[in-house]
Amino acid sequence: xxFLLRTPIIKGWLWLFFLSLQSFAATNIMVRDVxxxxxxxxxxxxxxIRFVCAESEDDLALFFSSRSLPFEPSLMKSTGGQKCxxxxxxxxxxxRASTENDQVQGxxxxxxxxxxxxxxxxxxxxxxxxxxxxxxxISRPLKITLGVDNYWKKGRYEEALKLYFKELYHSIEFHETxxxxxxxxxxxxxxxxxxxxxxxxxxxxRLMEGSVEYGEVFLPFLDELxxxxxxxxxxxxxxxxxxxxxHPRNPSQTLLFFGDAAKKYxxxxxxxxxYAYVLKTEFGADHAVNLSGLxxxxxxxxxFIPEDNIALVSDPITRNQGLAYAALETLGQRLxxxxxxxxVEMAKALWVSDAEYRENSKQLRALxxxxxxxxxxxxxxxxxxxxxxxxxxxxxxxxxxxxxCFTGEILREMGRKDLPLLREWISSAAVLRIDVAQIPxxxxxIESQLPDHEIPGRQLREKKIAELExxxxxxxxxxxxxxxxxxxxxWSGISYVNNILVDNVLFIPVxxxxxxxxxxxxxxxxxxxxxxxxxxxFARDLILNSGGxxxxxxxxxxx
Numbered sequence: 001x002x003f004l005l006r007t008p009i010i011k012g013w014l015w016l017f018f019l020s021l022q023s024f025a026a027t028n029i030m031v032r033d034v035x036x037x038x039x040x041x042x043x044x045x046x047x048x049i050r051f052v053c054a055e056s057e058d059d060l061a062l063f064f065s066s067r068s069l070p071f072e073p074s075l076m077k078s079t080g081g082q083k084c085x086x087x088x089x090x091x092x093x094x095x096r097a098s099t100e101n102d103q104v105q106g107x108x109x110x111x112x113x114x115x116x117x118x119x120x121x122x123x124x125x126x127x128x129x130x131x132x133x134x135x136x137x138i139s140r141p142l143k144i145t146l147g148v149d150n151y152w153k154k155g156r157y158e159e160a161l162k163l164y165f166k167e168l169y170h171s172i173e174f175h176e177t178x179x180x181x182x183x184x185x186x187x188x189x190x191x192x193x194x195x196x197x198x199x200x201x202x203x204x205x206r207l208m209e210g211s212v213e214y215g216e217v218f219l220p221f222l223d224e225l226x227x228x229x230x231x232x233x234x235x236x237x238x239x240x241x242x243x244x245x246x247h248p249r250n251p252s253q254t255l256l257f258f259g260d261a262a263k264k265y266x267x268x269x270x271x272x273x274x275y276a277y278v279l280k281t282e283f284g285a286d287h288a289v290n291l292s293g294l295x296x297x298x299x300x301x302x303x304f305i306p307e308d309n310i311a312l313v314s315d316p317i318t319r320n321q322g323l324a325y326a327a328l329e330t331l332g333q334r335l336x337x338x339x340x341x342x343x344v345e346m347a348k349a350l351w352v353s354d355a356e357y358r359e360n361s362k363q364l365r366a367l368x369x370x371x372x373x374x375x376x377x378x379x380x381x382x383x384x385x386x387x388x389x390x391x392x393x394x395x396x397x398x399x400x401x402x403x404x405c406f407t408g409e410i411l412r413e414m415g416r417k418d419l420p421l422l423r424e425w426i427s428s429a430a431v432l433r434i435d436v437a438q439i440p441x442x443x444x445x446i447e448s449q450l451p452d453h454e455i456p457g458r459q460l461r462e463k464k465i466a467e468l469e470x471x472x473x474x475x476x477x478x479x480x481x482x483x484x485x486x487x488x489x490x491w492s493g494i495s496y497v498n499n500i501l502v503d504n505v506l507f508i509p510v511x512x513x514x515x516x517x518x519x520x521x522x523x524x525x526x527x528x529x530x531x532x533x534x535x536x537x538f539a540r541d542l543i544l545n546s547g548g549x550x551x552x553x554x555x556x557x558x559x
Contacts, residue, residue, distance in 0.1 A: 498548025
């Protein structure tokens with residue numbers, strides 16, 4: 001040490017270092033916690049988000065530089081004669097999230113264990129059907145992880161794997177959870193990245209989805225997931241509302257695109273800019289782009305073709321007569337009596353010229369209101385004979401508590417006693433659930449295409465599109481279908497940009513209105529650069545539950 005102090009250059013650096021310490025110690029620094037929200041007290045780790053105040057901007061800048069944290073003068077506020085700045089220490093120091101530019105290395109899905117084990121044949125468009133449909137189109141071997149509950153022994157899953165995923169070269173493994181809760185929205189609780197060269201996967205503090213009760217249900221699930229490279233964030237967030245991209249004009253920098261879905265959990269007291277600062281600091285991004293106000297999650301609004309600096313933006317369409325008829329036709333296919341008076345009258349009113357369609361506005365509105373009022377009594381098709389067989393089985397095995405037949409050990413007993421019945425029940429129950437759920441959704445599609453319907457947020461959408469273009473992105477507008485806010489159960493509609501790009505294959509979710517959806521996809525094909533291939537994936541179950549392929553897929557990328 002004596003030798004080092006005698007070296008003039010080193011001595012100068014040491015002198016500056018000690019001088020900075022003395023200056024910092026003399027500064028009157030005050031710290032104030034951003035208190036937990038009363039509605040979401042567990043939204044963030046206690047004391048994680050704070051304001052730090054000092055007498056001058058220089059003192060604040062010194063405070064942040066001493067901690068290697070970003071300091072943004074534009075975020076300073078004057079309070080009680082002092083300068084204050086939001087202060088957040090990231091969960092993982094120097095963590096940088098993977099971007100959409102990074103190659104896909106692995107995919108994670110949470111699937112229905114019973115449907116997998118019983119090799120359900122009916123396709124309903126849930127996460128199990130989606131992963132089955134996607135994998136044959138991916139030529140490069142990937143690591144696929146399927147989340148399942150532990151109702152059954154591991155050997156049973158391995159047997160089902162051989163039957164359900166034949167002749168695949170991907171590495172498929174199971175993640176078994178002891179929790180009695182599973183969440184198909186894998187995107188919402190996984191964000192991969194690195195610290196230096198070491199990979200990590202951040203998962204949120206709570207998986208809220210807008211509800212404290214929901215967060216409590218999935219608390220054991222997240223607790224169990226935290227191991228190895230999985231690290232629990234100090235913050236609650238929803239991954240579908242956070243996306244990362246290398247800056248088109250400066251690839252060394254990372255853009256964070258975000259919405260405000262998680263702001264209510266811990267950021268109500270923060271400005272949008274302060275909220276963005278916390279997210280940037282947590283995920284290691286350089287710049288933030290606020291895309292809130294147009295979708296529940298931004299992955300319903302935008303997706304990227306990074307190599308060509310393309311942003312696919314969902315642009316809701318309205319007053320499309322063909323789409324309204326396609327939705328009515330799809331609805332009629334699954335009703336027990338397709339030609340009810342209401343649907344016949346609606347079909348007649350839709351099957352007219354463009355001019356008549358516009359003129360029939362009042363009639364269409366009256367028919368629509370009648371259909372919506374009667375939606376709960378519209379009869380859906382049921383499997384003939386199944387109900388009687390189930391009633392007989394229940395009376396013989398669990399007459400005291402019929403619901404017990406379909407849980408735990410008694411359910412496994414059904415598999416041993418009457419496997420065909422169990423398999424048929426699982427399949428029919430899934431189809432029936434979808435048939436019932438699609439009634440209000442398809443009515444919502446028709447509603448959004450009536451001649452008097454207005455799509456809200458048009459000006460805000462144009463503003464955000466201009467911001468994307470200003471970053472150097474080419475915007476391609478992709479038709480979207482807005483959900484009808486007058487429904488008893490709000491629905492997010494259909495977003496074809498809630499997709500997944502793996503190499504040059506773009507997997508796009510579809511509801512199952514083949515003619516009109518194929519027109520949408522063909523229009524997109526014509527706008528994409530050569531070399532990309534679009535593969536439509538039937539995802540009706542996910543879409544009806546306000547999701548899509550991106551929502552249901554956890555993506556692990558190589559950085």
